[in-house]
Amino acid sequence: MAEIIPIRPWRYNHELSQRIDELASPLFDVVTEKQRAALYQNPYNSIHLSVPKPPYAADRAGLLLEEWKQKGVILQDKLPAIYVYYQYFKVQGIAKEFCRKGFICHIRTYDWNEGVILRHENTIPKSVNDRIELLEKIELHASATHGLYTDGSFTLEKYMDEAIQSPLYETEDYQGVRDVLAAIHDKGVIQQFLDFIEPKTIILADGHHRYEGSLYYKHKQQEQNPLHTGKEGYNYHLMYLTNTEADDLKILPTHRLIQGIANFDEETILKKLEEDFIIKPIDDADTINEVIVGKPWAFGLIFRENAYKIRLKPESLPKIKWHFPDVVKALDLTVMHYFVIEKALGIPGKDQRASENITFDRSFSDCLNKVIQGKAQLAIITNEVSIEDIKKVCASGYTMPQKSTYFYPKVIGGFLFSTIKENEFSTPVYSPF
Template sequence: MAEILPFRAWRYNRELSRNIDELTSPLFDVVSERQRKALYQNPYNSIHLSVPVQPDPAEHAAALLEQWKDDGSIVQDKLPGIYVYYQYFKLANSPKAYCRKGFICHIRTYDWSENVILRHENTIPKAVNDRIELLEKTELQVSATHGLYTDPDFELEKLMDEAITVPIYETEDYQGVRDVLAVIHDEKAIRRFMNVIRDKNIILADGHHRYEGSLIYKHKMLKAHPGATGNEGFNYHLMYLTNTEADDLRILPTHRLITGIASFNEETILQKLEADFIIKPVEDSDTLNEIIAGKPWAFGLMFRENAYKIRLKPESLHKITWPFPEEIKKLDLTIMHYFIIEKALGIPGKDQRQSENIMFDRSFSDCLKKVIKEEAQMAIITNEVSIDDVKKVCYSGYTMPQKSTYFYPKVICGFLFSSVKEEEFREPIYSPFVK
């Protein structure tokens, strides 16, 4: 069902790679302005390709890319490979050590209607347009999106474990995560990867905007090249694939901050909620996240002076009028956006995606600080989303509200780049994967 291919990555030359930790960067949609300014100081940092400087950022990236190719700053690997990528990390307040195991490959860019690659979030048009322009100008995929496949037999992990013992790169990133990259060139092993993924659906965990950009770019190119065979580089996308059945797939909670609502009143909001929620005052607001942890349909409400734990009454579930299947109505996210944001705060569901009154923040301490400093009127503290919840949404055909999930850790940019330029994408004559 899902076709993947090995590819010949463009990577920094041997001399530059000795300082690979100085060349990596956060993904374009998570890098802060402060991080950007610091990373721009290194003329070879990958930030110059992923978030190029103004004005004319796409033109700047395209010119710089050609310069790097011409002077040998980046070099294309001679053999096609599957690139194994492990991320070793810990979570705050937990001694457990995790290792997320995955691999980077080319995957055919499927239309959403084909139900091969499944999305769980909608995209923001402006962010998609930025990615399309960059892809058109550079014909380069700078960073891999994150996809999920399901394999309870863990058929590929043994191959990956063997490969990672001979790493290409190893570094600690801005998240405090240890990132390790290796490559598999063996034809038999690569075909095993291709065969295992062939009958899988892929859930898009992270990188909806980049994938949507590749999808739109593919259709523009097909329209411009009516004789295309379907095997051209523009038909493929760079993706990092991990197994949903591993216990190292972490999704951190994303809290909501509310701001700019006219006639905002704490007492009125609580009155609107009390018919559907059990409401309990919390003396110490800095414990809200701990109090609701692991409890279904439970949320923390944080106001400047007061904090509350609220939990939906089961008998209120039937009141949800949104046209969702039952399993989607039962999700914490649906309950939060329906009962709290629409019914209590008065922001209709159809307007929530574009609403300037809703902000997203993964940091509980940031939420606390912003509410106390009156930078936000209130915060809605929520639990993390489970991978089972993500699967339910994807297989239902519906999508979650924007920025509902934060898969951790984030993939970093700079280990490798993937070209969709035809002469660079095409396999050399000596490759066993020539089509």
């Protein structure tokens, strides 16, 4: 049972929302230092709540939030609603404009073992801790995580298509994506959403760190509240839900950068890889992402002077000693993390989640440049992960390595802020919900 409810969020006042493009911000795990520096210059930008400026970042956000409420910078909606959120975008090499359709609501924060919300990748501990500290201070979800439900009949899209004709906001974001937000207040239509999602299983596409922060916060509040009923705000999480069956669900590859390994030697690494991989030198490193595209268990390796395409020998797959089901062992990313990162580079699987030797970059050109400039010792170029692979992994009960997927486009922050503070979360007496 996936319980969702409408939300009564805080949103920028009418005067400020006329300039919503100046107030929106990227999510905490993709915003760059350069973007942060620029966004911090605007005292009302949503970055101050989603990725507050250090030192004492969480405390700073808490004080600022109360100031914004008192001064009317943000106002709480009078009625609960389902918020429809469409993202119009293009993908390189394809002329068609895509539109990812979805809606934003509160969803009960389920424990992983309940099998209602399924994770598909591991998290990085430090990032989870940062999200917990912030949630404790502000009692507010500054941005929605991204969840997936499956519906081949496209039942809810007709209601969303109707609502989006009367948008509240429309802007072009930092990705070049056109973001449009609308609201559904009709009681009967909202109930259709609640009833339809109830029997569904939700796959967590993006926002694992924020969701785990909500889980921790829920458990802590439950322990401290002897009158816990399960209806308190801390039991809920803000989520953007989209349909896996739509053709606008795009997943981009996330490449690995390796740095700081002592006695790093290209020849030694290649020698270790020879046993399990077919290795082919590539003359033009800037084409290696095209060389490997669509080929299973194929990766690009970019060193300072040389580049190689490597592809696992099928007979080597059974060598994986990690205790995973076959469907997880057969994933490109499992192959990469086991044979390349553990066996060849010497970083054990148990240490990879927190390893400072591994960073992640979606941009192929960034990876290439960082290696050439000496900012990284090696770039491991990967293929994208399919939604079918994600479904299979979730069904197995296991997870992919951290940063396995990059769902595109990213949801942006700033359109609304979802409170879980009890006196603000409680449904007004005039509301049917």
